[in-house]
Structures are given as C-alpha cells and as structure tokens.
Amino acid sequence: MIDAVERVTGRIRFSQDASLPGMLHAAAVRSVVPHGRIARIDTAAALEVPGVVAVVTGEDLRRLPGLRPVYGPQIEDQPVVALDCVRYVGDIVALVAAETLQAAQEAAALVAVECEELPAVFDPLEALEPSAPLLHELEPERPHEGTALYFGIRPQFGTNCCNLFRIRRGDVARGFAEADLVIEETFRTPAIQHVAMEPHAALALWEDGRLTVWSGTQTPFNTRQILAEIFGLPVERVRVIVPPMGGSYGCKVFPRIEPQAALLAYVTGRPVKFVLRRDEEFVTLTRHATVVTIRLGLTRDGRITAKEVRAYWNTGAYADCGPDVARKGGFGIVGPYRIPHVAVDSRCVYTNLPPAGAFRGYAVTQAAWASESMMDIAADALGLDPLEFRLRNLLRDGETFATGETLHDVHFAECLERAAAAIGWEGPWRHELGDGRVRAKGLAVVLKGMTTPSRSEAKVGIDRSGRVTVYSSTVELGQGARTVLAQLAAEALGVPYQEIRVVDPDTARTPFDNRTTSSRSTYMMGNAVRQAALALRERLLRIAAERLEVEQADLELMDGSVRVAGAPASALKFGELVEASRQEALVEHGEFRNQGGLDPDTGQGIASSHWHQGAGAVEVEVDTRTGKVTILHAHASVYAGQVVNRHTAELQNLGNIVFGLGSALFEELVYEQGQLVNPNLSDYLIPSFLDLPERMTHDLVERPGAEIHGLGETALPTIPAAVGNAVARAIGARVTELPLTPERVLRAIRARGGERG
Amino acid sequence: MEQSITIELNGERRALTVRTDATLLEVLRDGCGLSSVRETCGIGICGACAVLVDGVPISSCLLLAPLADGCRITTVEGLSRGDELHPVQRAFIEQMAFQCSYCTPGMVLSAVALLAEHPDPSPEEIAEYLAGNLCRCGSYPRILAAVSDAARLMRQASR
Numbered sequence: 001m002i003d004a005v006e007r008v009t010g011r012i013r014f015s016q017d018a019s020l021p022g023m024l025h026a027a028a029v030r031s032v033v034p035h036g037r038i039a040r041i042d043t044a045a046a047l048e049v050p051g052v053v054a055v056v057t058g059e060d061l062r063r064l065p066g067l068r069p070v071y072g073p074q075i076e077d078q079p080v081v082a083l084d085c086v087r088y089v090g091d092i093v094a095l096v097a098a099e100t101l102q103a104a105q106e107a108a109a110l111v112a113v114e115c116e117e118l119p120a121v122f123d124p125l126e127a128l129e130p131s132a133p134l135l136h137e138l139e140p141e142r143p144h145e146g147t148a149l150y151f152g153i154r155p156q157f158g159t160n161c162c163n164l165f166r167i168r169r170g171d172v173a174r175g176f177a178e179a180d181l182v183i184e185e186t187f188r189t190p191a192i193q194h195v196a197m198e199p200h201a202a203l204a205l206w207e208d209g210r211l212t213v214w215s216g217t218q219t220p221f222n223t224r225q226i227l228a229e230i231f232g233l234p235v236e237r238v239r240v241i242v243p244p245m246g247g248s249y250g251c252k253v254f255p256r257i258e259p260q261a262a263l264l265a266y267v268t269g270r271p272v273k274f275v276l277r278r279d280e281e282f283v284t285l286t287r288h289a290t291v292v293t294i295r296l297g298l299t300r301d302g303r304i305t306a307k308e309v310r311a312y313w314n315t316g317a318y319a320d321c322g323p324d325v326a327r328k329g330g331f332g333i334v335g336p337y338r339i340p341h342v343a344v345d346s347r348c349v350y351t352n353l354p355p356a357g358a359f360r361g362y363a364v365t366q367a368a369w370a371s372e373s374m375m376d377i378a379a380d381a382l383g384l385d386p387l388e389f390r391l392r393n394l395l396r397d398g399e400t401f402a403t404g405e406t407l408h409d410v411h412f413a414e415c416l417e418r419a420a421a422a423i424g425w426e427g428p429w430r431h432e433l434g435d436g437r438v439r440a441k442g443l444a445v446v447l448k449g450m451t452t453p454s455r456s457e458a459k460v461g462i463d464r465s466g467r468v469t470v471y472s473s474t475v476e477l478g479q480g481a482r483t484v485l486a487q488l489a490a491e492a493l494g495v496p497y498q499e500i501r502v503v504d505p506d507t508a509r510t511p512f513d514n515r516t517t518s519s520r521s522t523y524m525m526g527n528a529v530r531q532a533a534l535a536l537r538e539r540l541l542r543i544a545a546e547r548l549e550v551e552q553a554d555l556e557l558m559d560g561s562v563r564v565a566g567a568p569a570s571a572l573k574f575g576e577l578v579e580a581s582r583q584e585a586l587v588e589h590g591e592f593r594n595q596g597g598l599d600p601d602t603g604q605g606i607a608s609s610h611w612h613q614g615a616g617a618v619e620v621e622v623d624t625r626t627g628k629v630t631i632l633h634a635h636a637s638v639y640a641g642q643v644v645n646r647h648t649a650e651l652q653n654l655g656n657i658v659f660g661l662g663s664a665l666f667e668e669l670v671y672e673q674g675q676l677v678n679p680n681l682s683d684y685l686i687p688s689f690l691d692l693p694e695r696m697t698h699d700l701v702e703r704p705g706a707e708i709h710g711l712g713e714t715a716l717p718t719i720p721a722a723v724g725n726a727v728a729r730a731i732g733a734r735v736t737e738l739p740l741t742p743e744r745v746l747r748a749i750r751a752r753g754g755e756r757g
Numbered sequence: 758m759e760q761s762i763t764i765e766l767n768g769e770r771r772a773l774t775v776r777t778d779a780t781l782l783e784v785l786r787d788g789c790g791l792s793s794v795r796e797t798c799g800i801g802i803c804g805a806c807a808v809l810v811d812g813v814p815i816s817s818c819l820l821l822a823p824l825a826d827g828c829r830i831t832t833v834e835g836l837s838r839g840d841e842l843h844p845v846q847r848a849f850i851e852q853m854a855f856q857c858s859y860c861t862p863g864m865v866l867s868a869v870a871l872l873a874e875h876p877d878p879s880p881e882e883i884a885e886y887l888a889g890n891l892c893r894c895g896s897y898p899r900i901l902a903a904v905s906d907a908a909r910l911m912r913q914a915s916r
Contacts, residue, residue: 004850008850008865010792011793016795197797246795247894652856657895680798688889692897
C-alpha cells in the first residue's frame, strides 16, 4: 500500500483523530424503552453541569426555522433527534454538547426522559400482523422523498412493510406441477454488528452559513445531499471530507452521526465532534435479521422446475437502506441457477429494534444461508452429490437469470469446482473419528450484484513539478483504494505508482462518485481513473509531439517523461510539458457509468451490469458430544477477472473468510424485549487469532483482458452456508438458524435422535 | 481530582498532571497527542489501545493514569528511530499485514513484547500471545507471517 509507512507507524489520521480549536464534544441521550411517546424531557440538571453548552431535544429541533428534522437515504423516516416518539432502545432522545467529553457524558446521564410506553414488536412476521403497532405512518402521496431513489420502492401502506420487492418469472404453479418432488424449508439469521475497530466519528463546523463535516463515511455525496436537505442549503454549501477509516464493512454507509454533529454545531455556533462509544455502535446499525422460506420444485434427474421465496428483512426502527437490501436479497436468494419459474416476495419490515442497513455481503450472506442450505437439502432428497446437483443447474455464459437479463462472463461452475477441489471434495464427504467426533465437507456458491445504475468520476492531473495527482471520491477504508487507483493511473502514465498522490474524498475538491460500496470501486472508479489518465497521456503526447516535431506514434511515456521511443536523450519531463502548455497543471476528467434497474413489481430488468461470483468450501469437525464445530479447512474461490493488486486482492479474500466464520459460528446480537443484552466485545465475540481454521486458502479466478471484478465482499456469503452444509452432513440434521453455536448443533443432534428413536 | 505523575514516554521523561479517574489511554491520546493509541472496546478485550508498560503489553483503556506513575511507556511512535522502522514494522509492511491498520500499532507492540520474551516463537505461540489483539479486517494470516519474519530478522541481527 502506498500509505504503508503511515499505517505501521500509527501516523495515519482517521476521522476519529480530526480536531479543531474550540471544538465541543457531543454525547447522546438514548431511549431505554423500545417504543413510546415522549411525555416530558427535563434538561435542567444537565444544563447545570459545568462545561455544558447545549442540550438539544426534538422540541428544540422543531422550533428551528427552515430545518427538515427527518431524513433517510430511501425513506425519510429518521429524526435527527426523536420528535414525539422513540422507536427502539438506543434511539436518540436528546443531544448534549460540552467543553469536554466527560461533561457531555455526565450531562447526558442527567437528562430525565419520561415516556408513555407503547406496544412494541420485534419479530418481522409479528410486525406484519394487522394488530401489530405501526412504527411509521408512510403516506401514499409522499411515499418517499429521499434522495437516493435510483429504484422504485413499494411500501405497503398501513403496515410495517416499507418495501415489497417482487420477482415474477414464468408460472411457479406450473413449475411445481411439473416437479417430481416439492420441498419447503424456513431459514433464519440473527442481527449482527459490523464492529469496525474505529467507531463512527464526525466533526462538524459551520462558517458563514456553510457546513463542513469531516467524517469516516462510505457515502460522501449522499451525506452531503442529506445534510443539505436537513439544513435547507444548496449542496454547494455543504462540504464532506473523508479521512481514511479504521474499518467500516457497511456501518458507515449513509449518514449515521453527521446530522447530529451538524445540528449541535448549528445550535452552538462551535465546531462539534461526535464519536460513538462501543455500546452505542451496537445500537446504531446492524445487519438485517431474516426469516426466509423457500419452496423448491425438483425433477428426479436433478433439475429445478420452480422456486418460490418469501423473505422478511428485519430493518428495525428506521428503513435506512433496508428497502434496497430487501431488493438485492430478493434476487440474491434465487441464486446463480437456471430456474424457469420463479416467484419472490421480499419484504423489508420495521420493528422496534436498532436499524439495520448495509453490511459487507449486502443481503447475500442471509440469502445464501437460505438458498445454499436449500440446495443441499434438495441434493440429499434426490440422492445426488451436492456438487453435481449444483453443476447441473448453475447458470452458464449467455443464459438468462430470473430477472430476465442475460449473463456474460459467467464463472460460477469454475469457482465451485475449484473450491470443491481445494478441499478434496471427491474424497469421503463425511467420516467418523470413532470418539464422537465427525468430519464433513460442505460447499456453497453465490452471485452478488453490483450497484446498478451508478456513476463514478475522477480527475487526474500533473503539475509543473511533474507530480501526478488522482482526485477521486472513493474512500479509503482499508481495502487499499489509494493504492489501487494510483496503480491504475500509473499504468497509463508510465510513472511508479508510489510517486502518485491520491487526494482523499472531499466533495469540494474531488468529483462525484455514487459511493464506496457494493465492491464497485476498483471497477467503476478504476475505469474513471484509467480514462482520465489515458486522456492525460494523450494530451502529454500531443504536446511532446509538437515540441519534438515528431509523430505521436513515435513517442513513449517512461519514468515521468515523454520521449522518442528508445531515445532517452529526447526525454521531456512531465513538468516541462506542463510548462510548455502555459498551464499551472494539466488535468483530465474521466467518467464511468453502468446502466440498468429492476421493475419493483416483477423484478425484471437489469439487476447488475456485471456479477460478483464466488464459491466457498469447508471441512469441519463436529464434536457430537458437545456440539462444538471446529473449522479444519476453509477455502474461497472468487472470480476476479483482472487483478490490479495481488496483495489487496488476497487480503480481501482472506478477510472475507474470517468475517464469514464469525457470522457462521458465533456472531449474534441478542435482544431481550428489544434491549440488546450483549453490546460489548466481551459478550459479542468477533474472530480472534484463536478462531482461525487450521487451513485457510483461497484463489482468484482470472481471465486475461476481462473486466476488473471487485473482491470486497464476494467470498464472505459463501462461508456460513458452506459451514452449515458441512455441519448438516456431519450430524445428519439441519440447523436452519445462524450462528452454528454448540447449543444449536447439540439441539439438532438431539432432535434427530428423537426422530430416529 | 488531579494528580501529578512522571512517566518515561518513548524514552523521554514527562511530568504530567492527570485526572485521578483518567485512563492511560486518555492521557496518551488526548493529553500527549499520541493518536496511535486507539480505543475500540474500552474493556481490555481488543488490544487496539495496547502500549508497553515497562515492556509488558497493557490495555491502556483499563489502566488508570496515576497507576502508571514512574513507569516506562512505549507506544508505536517510540519504536522507530527517525525514519528507521523497527523490524516488526518492516515485516508488517513486507507481508502487508493489515487492511485498515487501526489495530496495527497494538499488534506491532504486542509482537515486539512477544519477541523480547520468545525470540523464536512457533505460529501457535504467536497466535496465543496475540489472541488479545483483534483485527476485524481479518488480516491474521499475514500478521502471523509478519511476526515470524520479524523474529527471523531480529535473530539474524542479534547474531
């Protein structure tokens, strides 16, 4: 990485390290009830704490003229501070700004909130009952005024469903009629948390009616837009600057704490910094808990005739990007298979739990848990090898997906075969060690879309010193964006990438980009940077050709200069060419778009301009006496197309495997009547060195000349499903709910014993 | 309440006035401007705030600053000499043993302490020793390789 020295010396500055003279510190007062009407808030004692400058409640917010107090990326349902109602334990009821963090936190604890409790609902299926309390009253005439509406969403008015996404392809009734065998099963996943090591941190400053926010966010432009709407400003008066992040994995997608920091800065007229405590992180954003029921029609020879899916995504108290998660999960659950008749109803449902949103794998982990478990159940029911059964049904190049789009550059079978080979699939899939321990293997294969439509722009410039600078709004969250974008510019310009400067995202300086999500950046922004760099190369060649009085075709770029091919003496340094052009700098612009979109009622259209494809394979050992699962070998094979940087690519794959193992084996947010009982790293475990599998391997499937395929997420969703399939094979019973804790595994073993006995 | 303490911080004697309830983490980070010392869990589980106190890795979020009085404290800022990186840091770069690198300073310090105790650790010993340092990016395999490399480099250098 070009910033490696900064990183190992600790000199790198994250948003948590941002500070300004005279800045205040923020603390939040949070709801202790899951649903309630706010009766009274007493801030008197809090205001007495020395150093406290302001306490802001919903009532204050409402009194501020010209402010829009409610925001959201897809549905405007989240107040900056609770207005009349609290909707989950952890909802922000008041905000405090003080000279020190200690004073702010002390004061926050002294704010007295009286709430009339309302009935609460936590389960997405219960939340859809007619008798369930409604969390929001979405209005048909204003279903959404959000700003990220790159797709239609379908709230079901008068219910807690904030989006119903459907796929209708063929006729499932006919498909089931044609089947020799119809199977049905329901699968569940819990809410989990991202646990980025660096918490959410934002610093807000108002100057002359302009707002500047430093924040670790994956979405600088969405955040700018939403802040502008809240404060009634043109977007040009809001500036979002994004330092590198100490991890995100989706939790820093869309505004999280920026509106709150900006509000306090607005009220106090001072810069305000807001950093979340770890327990607050846990109630700020989660991965959607899901309930998914799949019905599959099968022929004896191992073909899938029909698939019917009912999926429920528990989005908690605020929609955030849940509507889109339900959509992406909706087609994700179909899986990379040839199925003539498909019907999917995917519902995003409000409940009185912390909001759920983007999470590495974006719906596909939950989708694959259900659909890839179901594939193994189907193979067992048909008496087929799960690998062979999948290979018979996997989509091949030029075939049509359930959305009606034709897939190209398809490598599902290759990924799966490679993964299977890596763990020695042809060998016995299960063997008993004789002492209660059983070893078994499992597979999974996934498809994952990339945000479509979307757009990335970049600028690449050279100044009179010859220094190349890349201007890009792709954020650096550890994936190595700075390095990879520098490499792509360097390739076009013939300079060492280590000498290229990459400007961190700053909406006032770096051009537009949709966001750093969806494993899209190396491909989308990479292409924008490449285009800009190639345009710059052209310009340099033109200037040099003129100066040297030769044809452009006779020139080459080498070591920061342009020269007649093979004639070093003719070299003109980049800086000289800039000077010759009589400009301070030469700057070129690049833009890359992908196009498509789905009809929300039929799911037909273009879901993704190209597809992330991957397969996972694991060998586990289950101790049937204790239910403990040990991972002996985990492998992921991922389609990469073209690899730009082997180090960062490998780190993504390995990281995804580790991340997936946490989700497979132990990560789970546990709620008791809406109260999170494990909001800390002692009770909520993430993988440590001691949780690594005995063997961990991966491979990147490459094709010369192919498109770059992002690798930030693809391997992750394969892992829990592959582990689940291996465990099911080991114990002869299916655990349908993640994570695969010893308790759940043991219960499944005992239930099986009961059946047999 | 405040109290005066004297510590040796990265080889420099420092007299500080600290709140009696301030953690060493707060004092190093906010008081001394050492932003490599980072808080993640706040309860001594993750190792992101690890510093060496008299050569021993300690979660600075759990140590009250007054208790560090008279101690020798090393943060990652104190490891490199000018531009010359510590062999552990060099090995981390060579293996690219990080993604976001938020945990890296704590990892590096724990590895330095490990190698001071065990110059030739097995991969199992490294994993065991570093189990108190979490890396959410999951760069663990690379970190194990980096620590092994560093051990080899340091053994060769001391020969």
